[in-house]
Amino acid sequence: MSRKIRVGIVGASGYAGVELVKLLSKHSGAELACVTSRSLAGTKVADNMPGLRHLLNPELEFVNSDPAKCAEMSDIDVWFLALPHGAAAEYARAIIEAGGKVIDLSADFRLHSLDIYRQYYNEEHKAPDLLEMGKYTIPELFPLNGDEKLIACAGCYPTSIQIPLTPLLREGIIDGERIVIDSYSGVSGAGKKASLDYAFCERNESAKAYGLIKHRHLSEIEEELSIAAGKTVVVQFNPHLAPMTRGIYTTITLPAKFEGVEKVYDVWNGYYAQKPFVNVLESGIYPDTLHVCGTNRCDISAAYDPRTKNLVICSVIDNLVKGASGQAVQIMNLIFGLGETSGLL
Amino acid sequence: MSRKIRVGIVGASGYAGVELVKLLSKHSGAELACVTSRSLAGTKVADNMPGLRHLLNPELEFVNSDPAKCAEMSDIDVWFLALPHGAAAEYARAIIEAGGKVIDLSADFRLHSLDIYRQYYNEEHKAPDLLEMGKYTIPELFPLNGDEKLIACAGCYPTSIQIPLTPLLREGIIDGERIVIDSYSGVSGAGKKASLDYAFCERNESAKAYGLIKHRHLSEIEEELSIAAGKTVVVQFNPHLAPMTRGIYTTITLPAKFEGVEKVYDVWNGYYAQKPFVNVLESGIYPDTLHVCGTNRCDISAAYDPRTKNLVICSVIDNLVKGASGQAVQIMNLIFGLGETSGLL
Amino acid sequence: MSRKIRVGIVGASGYAGVELVKLLSKHSGAELACVTSRSLAGTKVADNMPGLRHLLNPELEFVNSDPAKCAEMSDIDVWFLALPHGAAAEYARAIIEAGGKVIDLSADFRLHSLDIYRQYYNEEHKAPDLLEMGKYTIPELFPLNGDEKLIACAGCYPTSIQIPLTPLLREGIIDGERIVIDSYSGVSGAGKKASLDYAFCERNESAKAYGLIKHRHLSEIEEELSIAAGKTVVVQFNPHLAPMTRGIYTTITLPAKFEGVEKVYDVWNGYYAQKPFVNVLESGIYPDTLHVCGTNRCDISAAYDPRTKNLVICSVIDNLVKGASGQAVQIMNLIFGLGETSGLL
Amino acid sequence: MSRKIRVGIVGASGYAGVELVKLLSKHSGAELACVTSRSLAGTKVADNMPGLRHLLNPELEFVNSDPAKCAEMSDIDVWFLALPHGAAAEYARAIIEAGGKVIDLSADFRLHSLDIYRQYYNEEHKAPDLLEMGKYTIPELFPLNGDEKLIACAGCYPTSIQIPLTPLLREGIIDGERIVIDSYSGVSGAGKKASLDYAFCERNESAKAYGLIKHRHLSEIEEELSIAAGKTVVVQFNPHLAPMTRGIYTTITLPAKFEGVEKVYDVWNGYYAQKPFVNVLESGIYPDTLHVCGTNRCDISAAYDPRTKNLVICSVIDNLVKGASGQAVQIMNLIFGLGETSGLL
Numbered sequence A, B, C, D: 001m002s003r004k005i006r007v008g009i010v011g012a013s014g015y016a017g018v019e020l021v022k023l024l025s026k027h028s029g030a031e032l033a034c035v036t037s038r039s040l041a042g043t044k045v046a047d048n049m050p051g052l053r054h055l056l057n058p059e060l061e062f063v064n065s066d067p068a069k070c071a072e073m074s075d076i077d078v079w080f081l082a083l084p085h086g087a088a089a090e091y092a093r094a095i096i097e098a099g100g101k102v103i104d105l106s107a108d109f110r111l112h113s114l115d116i117y118r119q120y121y122n123e124e125h126k127a128p129d130l131l132e133m134g135k136y137t138i139p140e141l142f143p144l145n146g147d148e149k150l151i152a153c154a155g156c157y158p159t160s161i162q163i164p165l166t167p168l169l170r171e172g173i174i175d176g177e178r179i180v181i182d183s184y185s186g187v188s189g190a191g192k193k194a195s196l197d198y199a200f201c202e203r204n205e206s207a208k209a210y211g212l213i214k215h216r217h218l219s220e221i222e223e224e225l226s227i228a229a230g231k232t233v234v235v236q237f238n239p240h241l242a243p244m245t246r247g248i249y250t251t252i253t254l255p256a257k258f259e260g261v262e263k264v265y266d267v268w269n270g271y272y273a274q275k276p277f278v279n280v281l282e283s284g285i286y287p288d289t290l291h292v293c294g295t296n297r298c299d300i301s302a303a304y305d306p307r308t309k310n311l312v313i314c315s316v317i318d319n320l321v322k323g324a325s326g327q328a329v330q331i332m333n334l335i336f337g338l339g340e341t342s343g344l345l
Helices: A014-024 A050-055 A068-071 A086-099 A116-122 A156-170 A217-229 A262-272 A321-335 B015-026 B050-055 B067-072 B087-097 B114-121 B156-171 B217-229 B262-274 B321-335 C014-026 C048-057 C067-074 C087-097 C114-121 C156-170 C218-229 C260-274 C321-335 D015-026 D051-054 D067-072 D088-097 D114-121 D156-170 D217-229 D262-272 D321-337
Strands: A006-009 A028-034 A079-081 A101-103 A135-137 A150-153 A177-183 A235-241 A248-255 A278-280 A298-305 A310-317 B005-010 B030-036 B078-082 B102-104 B133-137 B151-155 B179-185 B233-243 B247-255 B278-280 B298-305 B310-317 C005-010 C028-034 C079-081 C103-105 C135-136 C150-153 C178-183 C235-241 C248-255 C278-279 C298-305 C310-317 D005-010 D030-036 D080-081 D102-105 D133-138 D150-154 D179-185 D235-241 D249-255 D278-280 D298-305 D310-317
Touching: A006 A014, A014 A028, A014 A050, A014 A321, A050 D278, A068 A086, A079 A086, A079 A321, A079 B050, A086 A101, A101 A321, A116 A217, A150 D102, A156 A217, A156 A262, A156 A298, A156 A310, A156 A321, A156 B262, A177 B247, A217 A235, A235 B247, A235 B310, A248 B233, A262 A278, A262 A298, A278 D051, A298 D321, A310 A321, A310 B233, B005 B015, B015 B030, B015 B050, B015 B321, B050 C278, B067 B087, B078 B087, B078 B321, B087 B102, B102 B321, B151 B321, B156 B179, B156 B217, B156 B247, B156 B262, B156 B298, B156 B310, B156 B321, B217 C156, B262 B278, B262 B298, B278 C048, B298 C298, B298 D133, B310 B321, C005 C014, C014 C028, C014 C048, C014 C321, C067 C087, C079 C087, C087 C103, C103 C321, C114 C218, C150 C321, C156 C178, C156 C218, C156 C248, C156 C260, C156 C298, C156 C310, C156 C321, C178 D179, C178 D249, C218 C235, C218 D030, C235 C260, C235 D249, C235 D310, C248 D114, C248 D179, C248 D235, C260 C278, C260 C298, C310 C321, C310 D235, D005 D015, D005 D051, D015 D030, D015 D051, D015 D321, D067 D088, D080 D088, D080 D321, D088 D102, D102 D321, D114 D217, D156 D217, D156 D249, D156 D262, D156 D298, D156 D310, D156 D321, D217 D235, D262 D278, D310 D321
Parallel strands: A006 A028, A006 A079, A079 A101, A101 A150, A135 A150, A177 A235, A278 A298, B005 B030, B005 B078, B078 B102, B102 B151, B133 B151, B179 B233, B278 B298, C005 C028, C005 C079, C079 C103, C103 C150, C135 C150, C178 C235, C278 C298, D005 D030, D005 D080, D080 D102, D102 D150, D133 D150, D179 D235, D278 D298
Antiparallel strands: A177 A248, A248 A310, A298 A310, B179 B247, B247 B310, B298 B310, C178 C248, C248 C310, C298 C310, D179 D249, D249 D310, D298 D310
16 A cells, blocks of 8 residues: 555544554554544643553644544544544534545444434434435445445444344344343443443442343344344343453344254354454354453354254454454455455454 | 251362351351361361451361261251262261251252253262252242251252242243343352363453353253243253352343233242342342342342333342352251341341 | 440441441441431432341431531430541531540541641641540550540551551561551542542553552551651551452561561560451461451461561451451440450451 | 564463464564474364464464474574473573574573572573573663574563663662562463462452562572672562452662652663653653553653652563563564564554
8 A cells, every 4th residue: 555544533532442542553554643532632642541652653642623623634534433422423424524434433323213313312313314324334244345435333232243143134044033132241331431330349240231121232233133134123132241341242042943053154154254353163162252352353153952942142252342443443444445454463 | 046056067168168167157056066178187277268267166177077977976967068969969868867967059959850960960860869858949939847858959040040030930920931041150150179261360351151051050940940830941041151259140031921020020029028138129220249249148120121022030149158158058047947047147 | 235336327328338337237236326428318228238238227218417417316326437538527526525426437537746637638637626535546456445435447558557567666576667568459448439540441450559659548657657666657658559349468578676577476476366356377378368358357477588687577458347347346346345346257 | 574584482372372372473574383382282273272363374283392393493493482490491402402593481591590590499400501591681671682592581570670670770870778679460470270379269359479588580680680780689579469360560669879760760761762662651650550461561660759768669561471472572573683563562
């Protein structure tokens, strides 16, 4: 490549934002051109991210940049939005209207239905006219052609769920009925917040369900699984917190359509054998969050239970990498024609 | 009570054994009369259990006592067996034949079928003639009359599962079909072992499934749920390890027979309102392992999902207390007519 | 005892306050008569402290009680103040003027010098006239006679430091020169705060010094060690945070006055052989915070290094028990003539 | 560089070995040519190191290679020895006699005195004639000229101690008298062992001193500090374990020769301002193990205490990276003329 991609990050002080700064500052094909943070504006990035000091331009400062100002920076090739939902939509609109490209890590462009957005996020969508332009992406499942303007990166739980399930639904190997999904997330999934709920002494030695019945990610999970199945899929999604910083463990139980796991593995191998970031483990070997921690990988395996005639599928990712920033960088690599694994191994 | 119960503990060096020593040494109605451990025989108990030094008779020593020797100690009112399966059966036989009482924490007398024992434990039962005498016990669900000779304490996962499910099955509030159980256990559930699998660096920051499809506790879970339901119940049981020392989190998804949670709570309140160690949390409040850590309590709650028409039930215990040693002491209290909560609050 | 001590707790929602509620609700000689918390006023204590539900009077509510109101409750035998410094002084004044007794867990009455208070706490003392009445207490070192009105419980770090050092200074076994103290505390030592600094993801996997050179506890440590030595003692105190909920590990290096540890152990045994909550471990056995977690114990040991001619002394406590609430209950036991270990084993 | 360095790793299954495999498999200038492990011989490396699957040649197998066999592989440019002391010496001899180069992570060639080796390691040295050839290395302090045959990588604790102290001793800014070093290490420092001492449930929530008075690393620390000072330096070294996987926190207290920290920082800046892996933090900012976790960095800072006239110096490293494998790769980079940071950012 003749020159480095110039990237901007909006909202660089949260956990996903820091991970983006880290990945992009190591990336040989990208250059951090603008990094925004309201709370840290005017301070040096290197001073606030001590773990990244030697990777960063020592002069790079956080700026407080509203949507309009970002839109004006026409020399930025792509913007990553690591913002809460709602806030992301406003930046996306300004940047796209000015001809820029956006890779959005928030939930703002993940859903296809404004109605579902309203139901799950309890507010009106800030840029409903852009919803259709938003390209929902897990690169292994939703190929990119390079001319995308607005990418909606899949959520962390949804990534861990769709990587194993979507191929099986698309190929009709499973039915989409009576799917039960139990997930445990590391505490970083809750974001970088000064909240007693996420205090060390409250989460250490604690496993706990939360958001049962109607977690926000459920909307995205069901929309996408329904598309994959070609019919409405309704699932039980039980999210929990585990006492660890990173990682998502997803265990999915569903009625098997066929005996054994052979057809499951055939489909998975067809989808993933050539994919660098999905690891199909043999049946009987269970994934471990520790093994994917700090990587952009998703490890999956399946077992068939002859007694219950269920499939049990396990899947792990690092919620901040494959579940957020790593996947976003993988998407940038693909859109700009860099190697898919560039900066991610 | 005129005199203290004299108790013996066989296998006092594992995590459940240590917890028994701890609970019984604090118990105002009991006296530790004999504590066995092959590996520690000849050493002072107080020297090996630094956390318990001031609770213990400083002269009390671990002894290496085979079944026959234990059986001879006729002044011991009750023996707790904290041994691996197989080993427990031999002690139980000797003690019972000599007229003693046994509270067994192992799996040896939990099952009703020798065949199932063989299938799940891969060996012949060591005392098949005693199987029928073994009284399977979770005190809130299986009342004691005080003349029991051989108690089989329920396993840790099974306790966390039966406390919420058994009343619902008995009363016909749920059907027993298509039950999916996901459980996460603290690492102490694996026992006190010099094994790389349970090394700090392998388990820290790691969530991981293990023993899917045919975990040993499944045999006990299904036997007991079937009895409660009056018909064969087959469940999907997905056990995992979480990076914490203690605690079990069990999340159960199953088809609801009725809309809402009212009937569930009515039955639970009927069973548990007067029970000191079961805490029925209101729907929407989820249990937390940290809240029961170090206690003999089981906290449960249920939610109804109108979209899936499923019930989602959550349950937590401390695997070493309500899941093992605390429950065993609760049983002793009830058999000997001490207060149920004696030594357990 | 003919009747239970009626106790009040002011500030019952922090970690030390919750530990007090826990200890006192289990205590056979005490009765929780009043529990205050501004943030939780009007709610049931049992609903906010799920781990304590079965120990508590289900009707007991948090109240919002200012100093005057507390002072009016003349049927309360003793008040525990689990408040920040400054706030405690105002409650203490009101209660004492009304004839009540106070056991204060804050720093307000620990120091003997108003000047030092000002220097280390950056504000004027709120009740300077009461400073002299305040009885600084670690019960093993500062005997109580029962007529105390205002007890200043020693701080957590200071307790872990004085238990090993004070007897040696008093008996002239060490000199008080060039003492270096490195301490690591569990995160609960920072209090129950919604602060990013104490968020799970910031403290997990993190060891970190903080407050070097002039930690607030240094004022108390030096005042008391100086009294013990009969001359000014100046120490280096290096506090750190370790990724655990509870526990303080204190390692003290100082020049030995005598070769070997014999004289050290002689003095320690003289002070502590009969004390239930201090455990003198033999030289070469090092204390472990895990062993004292949840107990009111302090474990200590010493080694002599013939190469450096230094003593190295290690000491551990649970910061919330022996370092705060357990010690406060021990003090109550002694003042009211209950057994020293009552409610603490 | 025209071709990749061909590297061999002996002992690739321990934590340092795995870290070497990880770093070298990502390294653009190196190629993993041979990886030995007795316990895993015959299995695929990728199957045993699930976190590294996509970085590795899928055909690469662990081999069981004795010293003679390694020596015969003349196409290997450099061997990393990640072996216990004693074992490393035999491989080093064979490889060096055959004309190969060795970067040894063990303690075998760190000491200059056979006598000290005997005292601290309780056995005779296996290759005393090679001791002199061994070049003790922390690259920032002991420059390499590229023709080294046998490198002795500094130990983990010694690296965290010498980086701050050695420049100050060499430049006479401190005296070398009465140095007190308290260090806390993550549990991976104890190696990958199936030992109850390092079991999750024994180390979780536990801080604990070990190896006081005469830890093996003390020999190396004192030898090297003495060389730096030009006179015998004797230190107090107090190592502990903290409940975390990685990281060393070292806190050093010593009498200041000058008031303030200015001279300290002048010397440090002279040594380290241009060094990519040493980060001099300003006085008052304390290092945090979490910030260097997974990096090859050492962060240091110093404070002066006007009351005690001591310097307090803090230093952090990741024990498996800058304390072991990362430093070894940095050394390879320098010897072979690759960029110092190659594969390490």
